[in-house]
Amino acid sequence: MEIAEFGLERWFAEHEHEADIMLAESGIRSLDADRFDTDPGELGYVIPTNGDPDLRAEVADRYGRDADEVLFTCGAQEANFLAFLSLLDEGDHAVVVTPTYQALHSVPEALCDVTRVPLSPPDWELDPDAVADAIRPETEVVVVNNPNNPTGRYHPEATVRALYDIAADADAYLLCDEVYRQLAEDPLPPVASMGPRGISTSSVTKAHGLAGLRFGWAVLPEELVETAWNWKDYTTISPSTFGQHVARQALGEQESEILRENRDHAARNRERVAAFADDYGLDWHDPVGVNGFLTTPDGFDDARDFCTAVVETESVVLAPGDLFGYPDRFRIGFGLPADELDEGLDRVGRCIARHA
Incomplete structure (x- = not known):
């Protein structure tokens, strides 16, 4: 059995460790262990x-x-x-x-x-x-x-x-x-x-x-x-x-509270990314979850060129859309803590502005 290289994981392996902000993570921000009994x-x-x-x-x-x-x-x-x-x-x-x-x-x-x-x-x-x-x-x-x-x-x-x-x-x-x-x-x-x-x-x-x-x-x-x-x-x-x-x-007695917190967090962060997309003229489908698939800004050859520029100049990781078969788009994950998201979006915006 031969299997294709996992492009997204190889992209992360190349850039995630050294970057300041992971703006391509596909999950909600992690909970602290101290809210659970951790002795099994x-x-x-x-x-x-x-x-x-x-x-x-x-x-x-x-x-x-x-x-x-x-x-x-x-x-x-x-x-x-x-x-x-x-x-x-x-x-x-x-x-x-x-x-x-x-x-x-x-x-x-x-x-x-x-x-x-x-x-x-x-x-x-x-x-x-x-x-x-x-x-x-x-x-x-x-x-x-x-x-x-x-x-x-x-x-x-x-x-x-x-x-x-x-x-x-x-x-x-x-x-x-x-x-x-x-x-x-x-x-x-x-x-x-x-x-x-x-x-x-x-x-x-x-x-x-x-x-x-x-x-x-x-x-x-x-x-x-x-x-x-x-x-x-x-x-x-x-x-x-x-x-x-x-x-x-x-999955038991804490689930209702966890999901309420996480849904509220995702909704607030989604609004932040929607405003960012509007500011820079980027299109996306208003998402459910914590991922968005945005069009590539003007001034770049394609999404990989854009994502490479962002990580090399601003130390922020995004996911180029060719990894999903769409080289004109990039994936952004907005489940991370709000302050990190805001800082990441500011840095991405600086990169876009330099190429405008």
Whole structure:
């Protein structure tokens, strides 16, 4: 199996460590550990290694599924990876809605043939008919993330249900990466709640601000859980004991307060970026989540030229849009603390002004 270089991670590896401000981070600002009980007791493996049964049952209830249809993972990245390994083999086919987080197309492309269905700028609308046209007899899965990364587009429930029906009619699955879902003021029903052909992946990273826990999950049919769990024996074996311990608290009695704080924080920062975009004549689709996909300012060859200038002259990291297939745009993450966002936007503005 050969897999493409993960362009975004290599860009971060090149620039993130030395830069002053990370303005391309795709999650909400991290919570402090002192708001949780951080003593899980003995630091052994989680037993059973697919995750604590009681907590899996609590997560399953969110989706109207059974505990045995939930697998705890090392973040949503592993959840997606294991799901693809369980679903796809040589000779199969997948349909992936793009632009999206690279792992959602690169991993399937390493396993089988993939058809990409592009969203339509500037509103990034998803056309279910285009997905239906891409379906083949050998299609095993349709892949979407909602809200979308990098555009922030939140596809409406009717569209997502249409995708589910298209996949189910083809005896395929609809896999939805839903890591930003709970940052929406009124989250849509998760895909796994729509029927047995729905697969949801998520984590406590993006909406809860707990990236360091590396705690996520996949909700999928029990027979696929068994296959994914077998693959997990060869990756991380079990979820983190510490991560599961804190995640239980974040998903329990603290969740309402955490999500309220994080939604308010994202909304305030989104207004800051909207004002910045307006000041410099940049277009974007008003996003749900903490990512925006903006047009490149005048005076630069493309977004990579712009992002390189920003990091080299202002020590601020943005993400060039060619990493998502759109060289005329760049991704900005606005989930970081407000003072860092303001300083980062000021520095980016200085760079734009010098090239005007």
